[in-house]
Amino acid sequence: MKEIVEYTDYRKFIQDYYDERKRTSAFTWRDFARDAGFSSAVYLKYVCEGKKNLSVGAAGSVASAMGLVGFEHTYFVLMVSYAHAKGDEAKRAAFEERCALAMAHKVRVLGDEEFKYFKSWKNPVLRELAPHMPGAKPLEMAKACKQPITAAEVSETLDFLLRAKLLKKDKDGNYHQTDKAISMGSVDAVPVAARDLQRQMAEFAVKALSLPLSERDMSGLTMGITRRAYERIRKELADCRRRIMAIVTEDDDTEQVYRLNLQLFPMSVCLKKDGKVATKKDGDHEE
Numbered sequence: 001m002k003e004i005v006e007y008t009d010y011r012k013f014i015q016d017y018y019d020e021r022k023r024t025s026a027f028t029w030r031d032f033a034r035d036a037g038f039s040s041a042v043y044l045k046y047v048c049e050g051k052k053n054l055s056v057g058a059a060g061s062v063a064s065a066m067g068l069v070g071f072e073h074t075y076f077v078l079m080v081s082y083a084h085a086k087g088d089e090a091k092r093a094a095f096e097e098r099c100a101l102a103m104a105h106k107v108r109v110l111g112d113e114e115f116k117y118f119k120s121w122k123n124p125v126l127r128e129l130a131p132h133m134p135g136a137k138p139l140e141m142a143k144a145c146k147q148p149i150t151a152a153e154v155s156e157t158l159d160f161l162l163r164a165k166l167l168k169k170d171k172d173g174n175y176h177q178t179d180k181a182i183s184m185g186s187v188d189a190v191p192v193a194a195r196d197l198q199r200q201m202a203e204f205a206v207k208a209l210s211l212p213l214s215e216r217d218m219s220g221l222t223m224g225i226t227r228r229a230y231e232r233i234r235k236e237l238a239d240c241r242r243r244i245m246a247i248v249t250e251d252d253d254t255e256q257v258y259r260l261n262l263q264l265f266p267m268s269v270c271l272k273k274d275g276k277v278a279t280k281k282d283g284d285h286e287e
Helices: 010-024 029-036 043-048 056-065 070-083 087-104 112-117 122-132 138-144 151-163 190-208 227-250
Strands: 167-169 175-177
Touching: 010 029, 010 043, 010 070, 029 043, 029 056, 056 070, 070 087, 087 190, 112 122, 112 151, 122 138, 122 151, 122 167, 122 175, 138 151, 151 167
Parallel strands: none
Antiparallel strands: 167 175
């Protein structure tokens, strides 16, 4: 069984614990439930299958039943707390608490560096900018950024990018990208941070409206569509992003760092075929 910090889903951790015990003994879901203080013999089985949720209040009992103590006991409870947190702010706080706990015990959490990367505009901008300013000091890089940033913040960001192996330094002290492009991956906490980044970039886009047309290109469509058309448009945008990334990777040089926002979002509620407002029961879509 993997170390607990390699898990992002508490259900998977419980299932793996059960499977391991089952392989080496006559351990049953009934035994597991009894050890954790549940009257239902299949409650934890249903939790693992996603049919039931484990409450934060009961997480400690389950952790004890699995023999977790100290750091691992607290970490498991925080995994449950994160899974059932409502809204980005609560999820972000729960994930950061988990990371802080792991850091205090000198353990790396899966997804921690990815989470930090997508949390601020400074990381992707300096990851693009630094390799194309050989010999530049943090103050010079700060002045090259359109958004306000101090030399100290540049230094802190570059240190993080080096630790996360998103940049590397050569013998002359110049920066180089380790990869041309970065994916969000599959860690469930990363999209929470990415939404922070998207909010920041959307605010910058509003400010960029004041730039001359020679420096920015912004347009939009307001359209009535079906769900089928929506899915086709999403695929078209994904293909477009891939084609743009191919153009970017063809050229090793950089003259300026740009941000491209592609935004497709609803401006009305869902309507039924008769033109009336659809309810969630009628098949309204939610993320």
